[in-house]
Amino acid sequence: MAESGQLGLPLLAAAQAQKHVTVNEALVRLDGLVPMVLVSRAASAPPVTPEEGAVWAVPAGAGGDWAGQDWMLAIRSNGGWIFVAPRVGWRAFILDEGLAAIHDGTDWVAGALSLGLTGAATLTRVIEVVHAVSAGTSSSPGFLIPAGAVVLGITARVTAAITGALSGWRLGNPGADDRYGSGLGIGLGSWARGVLGQPMAFYAPTQVILTAEGGSFAGGEVALAVHVIELGLPR
Numbered sequence: 001m002a003e004s005g006q007l008g009l010p011l012l013a014a015a016q017a018q019k020h021v022t023v024n025e026a027l028v029r030l031d032g033l034v035p036m037v038l039v040s041r042a043a044s045a046p047p048v049t050p051e052e053g054a055v056w057a058v059p060a061g062a063g064g065d066w067a068g069q070d071w072m073l074a075i076r077s078n079g080g081w082i083f084v085a086p087r088v089g090w091r092a093f094i095l096d097e098g099l100a101a102i103h104d105g106t107d108w109v110a111g112a113l114s115l116g117l118t119g120a121a122t123l124t125r126v127i128e129v130v131h132a133v134s135a136g137t138s139s140s141p142g143f144l145i146p147a148g149a150v151v152l153g154i155t156a157r158v159t160a161a162i163t164g165a166l167s168g169w170r171l172g173n174p175g176a177d178d179r180y181g182s183g184l185g186i187g188l189g190s191w192a193r194g195v196l197g198q199p200m201a202f203y204a205p206t207q208v209i210l211t212a213e214g215g216s217f218a219g220g221e222v223a224l225a226v227h228v229i230e231l232g233l234p235r
Contacts, residue, residue, distance in 0.1 A: 055075050
């Protein structure tokens with residue numbers, strides 16, 4: 001069957017019977033590919049109860065109805081699947097990763113803002129965690145900043161009131177515990193927008209640290225988000 005050049009939409013033939021079948025398949029493909037939202041690119045088999053029109057990127061070695069469809073896009077349609085080969089430059093949003101992606105002709109490059117001919121990419125992502133604040137003068141969710149990342153800033157919101165004998169708190173890294181904010185609120189909904197005057201490169205995995213001001217933490221919960229740029233290497 002003849003197909004369109006960019007999206008691979010099936011084209012009607014002259015004097016074709018059952019035209020509605022071809023037209024409906026073209027509409028399903030168009031609905032799944034524009035704009036493209038991928039449920040996941042990590043599922044090794046079709047979900048048990050997939051939503052009509054939902055799209056997955058099939059990984060290598062998938063089983064079930066996806067067997068033999070490595071790297072294809074699987075669009076749920078009328079109880080079955082339509083498979084489409086992605087092309088270089090196609091863009092998608094990957095739901096379970098929270099990242100936009102560009103296809104480089106082989107795989108989806110998650111977080112890519114731009115993509116070079118050799119596969120090199122400028123990548124952005126937000127690293128998120130909901131941190132249960134531990135008792136003491138400081139509390140850390142661990143090494144949220146990866147090696148080689150350029151940090152634009154860290155944002156935070158108190159999702160359960162911070163308790164303890166303290167007047168506020170600071171947000172930072174080892175050696176600079178107020179880099180992303182100080183005098184921060186402890187009540188539910190309090191927030192921080194720690195924008196750096198200049199983006200800062202980190203060459204080793206680095207912790208994010210919450211430090212109590214005027215006392216110590218007893219408990220609470222803070223949602224943290226590290227906003228970073230990373231450089232993807234050429235293939």
